[in-house]
Amino acid sequence: MTEIYDQPILLKRASSNDSFILGHTQEQKGSEFQSGARAELTPSPLTLALSSIRGRFMAQAMIFMVPDTRAHRFIAARSPMLKAAILRAMPQKPQPILATVAVGFSPVTILIAHERPDVRVIEIDTPEVIQKRKTRLRHAPDIIIPDNIETYKADLSTIALTDVLGDTRPDVMDITGGYFTHAELTQVVRYLADVMSDEGACVCYLPWFDGIEQIKGAARFFKSQIGDYPGMVGHVDTAKRIFTDAGYQTVEVLFPSQFGAELGLETPIMDIEILVIAYKQQK
Numbered sequence: 001m002t003e004i005y006d007q008p009i010l011l012k013r014a015s016s017n018d019s020f021i022l023g024h025t026q027e028q029k030g031s032e033f034q035s036g037a038r039a040e041l042t043p044s045p046l047t048l049a050l051s052s053i054r055g056r057f058m059a060q061a062m063i064f065m066v067p068d069t070r071a072h073r074f075i076a077a078r079s080p081m082l083k084a085a086i087l088r089a090m091p092q093k094p095q096p097i098l099a100t101v102a103v104g105f106s107p108v109t110i111l112i113a114h115e116r117p118d119v120r121v122i123e124i125d126t127p128e129v130i131q132k133r134k135t136r137l138r139h140a141p142d143i144i145i146p147d148n149i150e151t152y153k154a155d156l157s158t159i160a161l162t163d164v165l166g167d168t169r170p171d172v173m174d175i176t177g178g179y180f181t182h183a184e185l186t187q188v189v190r191y192l193a194d195v196m197s198d199e200g201a202c203v204c205y206l207p208w209f210d211g212i213e214q215i216k217g218a219a220r221f222f223k224s225q226i227g228d229y230p231g232m233v234g235h236v237d238t239a240k241r242i243f244t245d246a247g248y249q250t251v252e253v254l255f256p257s258q259f260g261a262e263l264g265l266e267t268p269i270m271d272i273e274i275l276v277i278a279y280k281q282q283k
């Protein structure tokens with residue numbers, strides 16, 4: 001791994017042109033942990049294929065350090081909830097477009113592409129992560145990658161997202177918000193709003209203060225393992241303001257404890273992160 005992934009730069013304006021470059025969020029360790037946790041808590045051919053031994057080992061350590069099953073259920077519910085939120089945010093139009101920035105080893109893009117062949121699904125991550133993702137999937141003969149997925153290798157600290165997407169204007173973009181400060185996230189999601197279609201929406205997980213407090217010991221351990229999460233929020237209004245300040249007209253905040261139950265997932269679920277769906281237009 002090159003050391004550039006440890007740089008804390010999150011957002012900067014390119015000097016040569018006026019396009020935003022998104023910068024680095026955190027290195028791939030976070031993705032390894034998340035895919036390991038999914039494989040441990042919701043094993044399936046897809047989650048297992050996308051995970052690594054190291055990620056599963058980190059996840060086993062977390063399960064040991066946080067024996068509260070409500071926290072485990074949150075991790076198990078994280079991808080199904082993200083998938084449901086993306087589908088909820090998707091405008092009703094022919095061939096809508098989803099773009100997942102920093103897809104890591106997430107199964108959600110593949111699950112959506114299977115379930116909704118009408119959706120054009122775009123996944124983007126660094127060349128290193130996309131290479132690993134492709135290799136892992138290639139080694140899993142049972143997994144079929146649908147034709148409606150496009151995968152792009154792009155380091156978004158050196159290439160503008162608009163250069164990757166060309167003329168494409170996604171209808172939904174999802175991003176993990178916890179690695180940005182609130183001010184940075186406001187700029188990032190404002191930039192995403194400019195890139196999206198007019199009926200577009202941004203879907204974003206944000207760490208929730210009360211939930212992080214409940215898993216404090218382990219949270220400290222994971223900070224040292226996978227980096228800090230300055231984007232933590234403690235009030236719904238704070239989460240909403242990040243997106244309204246960025247120009248979104250309607251902002252929904254979903255709590256896993258309720259949203260997971262609505263989806264029929266196993267409950268009770270701890271609210272370790274909250275899900276935001278921010279729509280460019282008034283709903």
Ligand SMILES: C[S@@+](CC[C@H](N)C(=O)[O-])C[C@H]1O[C@@H](n2cnc3c(N)ncnc32)[C@H](O)[C@@H]1O
Pocket residue numbers: 022023024025026027028030031034035101102103104105106124125126129154155156157158176
């Ligand atoms: C928290 S992980 C994403 C996790 C993923 N959404 C999941 O649920 O498994 C962060 C991802 O951001 C990617 N990333 C960080 N900086 C990047 C950059 N400059 N360009 C593209 N991807 C980047 C990392 O490679 C990593 O896969």
